[in-house]
Amino acid sequence: MSAFLRLLFRNRLAALGAVVLGAILLLVLAIPLLPLPDPDVIATADRFQPPFSEGHLLGTDHLGRDLLSRLLYGTRLSLAVGVVAALIAASIGSAIGIIAGYFGGRIDNIIMRGVDMLMAFPYILLALAIVAALGPGLLNALIAVAAVNIPFFARNIRGITAGLAQREFIDAARLAGLGHTRIILQELFPNVLPVIVIAMSTTVGWMILETAGLSFLGLGSQPPQADLGSMLGEARAALISAPHTSFVPGVMIFLIVMSVNLLGDGIRDALDPRLKSGALSRPLPMTQVRRRGDVPPATDDLLAIQHLETQFHVGKRIYRAVNRVSLAVKPGECLGVIGESGSGKSVTALSVMGLVSSPPGVITGGAVRLEGEDLLGAKYETLRAKRGEKVAYIFQDPLATLHPLYKVGHQLAEAIQVHHKPSDREARARALDLLKSVRMPNAESRLDNYPHEMSGGMRQRVGIAMALANDPEVIIADEPTTALDVTVQAQILALLDDLRRERGLAIVFITHDFGVVAQLCDSVAVMYAGRIVEQGPTDTVLNAPAHPYTKRLIACVPELGGGQRELAAIPGLPPVVDNLPEGCAFAPRCDKARDECRRGDIPLDGQAPRAVRCLFPEEPVT
Numbered sequence: 046m047s048a049f050l051r052l053l054f055r056n057r058l059a060a061l062g063a064v065v066l067g068a069i070l071l072l073v074l075a076i077p078l079l080p081l082p083d084p085d086v087i088a089t090a091d092r093f094q095p096p097f098s099e100g101h102l103l104g105t106d107h108l109g110r111d112l113l114s115r116l117l118y119g120t121r122l123s124l125a126v127g128v129v130a131a132l133i134a135a136s137i138g139s140a141i142g143i144i145a146g147y148f149g150g151r152i153d154n155i156i157m158r159g160v161d162m163l164m165a166f167p168y169i170l171l172a173l174a175i176v177a178a179l180g181p182g183l184l185n186a187l188i189a190v191a192a193v194n195i196p197f198f199a200r201n202i203r204g205i206t207a208g209l210a211q212r213e214f215i216d217a218a219r220l221a222g223l224g225h226t227r228i229i230l231q232e233l234f235p236n237v238l239p240v241i242v243i244a245m246s247t248t249v250g251w252m253i254l255e256t257a258g259l260s261f262l263g264l265g266s267q268p269p270q271a272d273l274g275s276m277l278g279e280a281r282a283a284l285i286s287a288p289h290t291s292f293v294p295g296v297m298i299f300l301i302v303m304s305v306n307l308l309g310d311g312i313r314d315a316l317d318p319r320l321k322s323g324a325l326s327r328p329l330p331m332t333q334v335r336r337r338g339d340v341p342p343a344t345d346d347l348l349a350i351q352h353l354e355t356q357f358h359v360g361k362r363i364y365r366a367v368n369r370v371s372l373a374v375k376p377g378e379c380l381g382v383i384g385e386s387g388s389g390k391s392v393t394a395l396s397v398m399g400l401v402s403s404p405p406g407v408i409t410g411g412a413v414r415l416e417g418e419d420l421l422g423a424k425y426e427t428l429r430a431k432r433g434e435k436v437a438y439i440f441q442d443p444l445a446t447l448h449p450l451y452k453v454g455h456q457l458a459e460a461i462q463v464h465h466k467p468s469d470r471e472a473r474a475r476a477l478d479l480l481k482s483v484r485m486p487n488a489e490s491r492l493d494n495y496p497h498e499m500s501g502g503m504r505q506r507v508g509i510a511m512a513l514a515n516d517p518e519v520i521i522a523d524e525p526t527t528a529l530d531v532t533v534q535a536q537i538l539a540l541l542d543d544l545r546r547e548r549g550l551a552i553v554f555i556t557h558d559f560g561v562v563a564q565l566c567d568s569v570a571v572m573y574a575g576r577i578v579e580q581g582p583t584d585t586v587l588n589a590p591a592h593p594y595t596k597r598l599i600a601c602v603p604e605l606g607g608g609q610r611e612l613a614a615i616p617g618l619p620p621v622v623d624n625l626p627e628g629c630a631f632a633p634r635c636d637k638a639r640d641e642c643r644r645g646d647i648p649l650d651g652q653a654p655r656a657v658r659c660l661f662p663e664e665p666v667t
């Protein structure tokens with residue numbers, strides 16, 4: 046809650062809205078305590094007194110009634126009616142929306158066509174018609190305003206609910222035997238509540254305005270009762286001769302609607318989970334680079350990551366996700382990057398092409414060189430020209446990376462056409478070749494499939510085909526087989542292995558599975574808490590792990606035919622990288638840690654390509 050308020054008040058305009066609205070609320074709540082004259086007492090002798098006249102701070106109206114008193118009573122009434130109308134519209138509209146979205150099908154159709162019919166009428170006309178049918182009066186105006194706003198809530202909430210109703214957690218609730226009512230109340234409702242609150246906070250202002258409009262026309266509050274709209278209506282005749290009678294309620298309406306809307310916008314921004322991380326601005330097209338220190342010199346590697354430092358700056362916190370990481374691959378090489386989840390593997394990979402979202406991501410040091418060219422210092426256009434063309438990515442979940450509404454053939458062709466200008470026919474032929482090269486069964490007919498019509502293994506083949514579309518020189522694969530079953534995983538690994546042999550592709554393969562590394566990679570780097578703790582040729586690292594962390598990671602892998610050895614899980618969790626202890630980050634989980642391990646910076650020691658960051662390695666590293 047306090048985090049929400051802090052986020053809300055960081056938005057200056059929202060804070061201003063809250064202050065103005067708070068002051069108005071305080072004033073109207075204090076009405077019984079204030080020495081106000083009766084707002085309805087007529088004193089014709091005192092009509093049209095100007096502001097600041099004796100006994101009447103804001104003057105009097107055409108019947109000699111005290112304007113300040115009428116203003117405060119009227120404001121109270123207008124606010125109450127607006128808020129109650131908003132509550133009614135939100136409750137009924139959301140209920141309709143949830144039911145339509147949850148049940149779908151015919152129920153949805155019938156309900157939503159009814160809602161559409163209401164929406165087809167101009168707003169204020171519909172309200173007028175309702176009041177005309179019910180008769181003038183504040184209560185009827187309230188009903189009319191609530192009624193015309195129901196469709197807005199129903200449409201909004203239905204859309205959200207329909208999206209949620211397809212999700213796995215709803216299926217899980219069904220499997221657990223929950224009835225419709227409990228699913229709606231316990232599973233769906235908490236998820237749509239923020240949306241309802243947001244929709245309400247942004248429409249309350251409108252509803253106050255609409256009620257005032259009806260009262261202005263004489264259809265809302267009836268004399269002598271004052272609300273802001275009727276005050277304006279009564280003052281209309283004296284607009285020129287006694288402008289203050291119009292001015293006073295007018296300014297109040299302006300202040301209320303402005304402050305409610307500003308506050309509503311602030312609430313919307315603060316409640317949006319995507320903005321919670323502090324990213325109130327849109328992400329930049331490439332990761333921000335603010336390098337301190339020297340840029341390391343070029344090497345003869347195809348892709349070289351040199352002393353890379355990538356951080357996330359969230360408020361005052363700094364997450365050191367990647368801390369001086371160096372990796373390199375030559376053509377035809379495969380480098381494995383391994384570590385528990387959260388160790389910084391993905392952020393390292395995304396930093397290469399400037400794909401870490403900024404804010405909050407910042408690259409604060411090091412270099413990424415492709416054929417010697419420093420990519421971190423490059424312009425966005427240069428980087429974009431290389432994305433997919435020279436360096437391509439394969440991600441874990443192809444269902445999330447493929448566009449759900451386009452056929453895979455179209456998406457493959459698009460990937461080619463970003464960088465080259467083949468005709469549609471040529472692009473399609475090339476897409477077919479690509480699918481064949483990743484051994485897609487029935488490649489011809491698969492071109493016209495949508496992603497959801499394929500199995501996980503096939504989608505990942507499409508993902509690989511897309512990465513290959515422009516014959517890149519480097520492929521960065523971020524856990525490409527984690528979501529697949531072992532047989533498909535083996536096929537995909539064999540495929541990648543062939544590709545690098547045939548095409549001389551360099552592969553950076555990210556995984557948390559040593560089995561996969563053993564199968565595919567020439568060398569491996571082990572990451573922990575944003576740093577490389579050990580690296581070397583795969584055989585050496587697997588057979589003689591030097592860092593206790595590597596050793597224990599390997600011990601976690603079950604071995605076929607290895608007898609019923611107890612699997613040694615590593616106790617504890619990887620640390621959060623915003624407040625790392627001094628010394629070795631693994632020390633708190635290491636049974637060999639001594640006092641020295643908790644002091645100073647422990648260097649990555651050894652002769653290339655073998656190195657380990659440990660003061661007391663399991664094996665000597667020469």
Ligand code: ADP
Pocket residue numbers: 322357359364366384385386387388389390391392393405621622
């Ligand atoms: P993995 O090794 O599982 O791929 P990641 O590279 O995704 O790990 O994440 C590395 C670290 O960076 C994690 O500790 C995570 O908390 C942090 N991190 C990633 N994205 C963000 C972000 N947007 N804001 C703050 N921290 C982040």
Ligand code: MG
Pocket residue numbers: 387390391392523
């Ligand atoms: Mg990852």
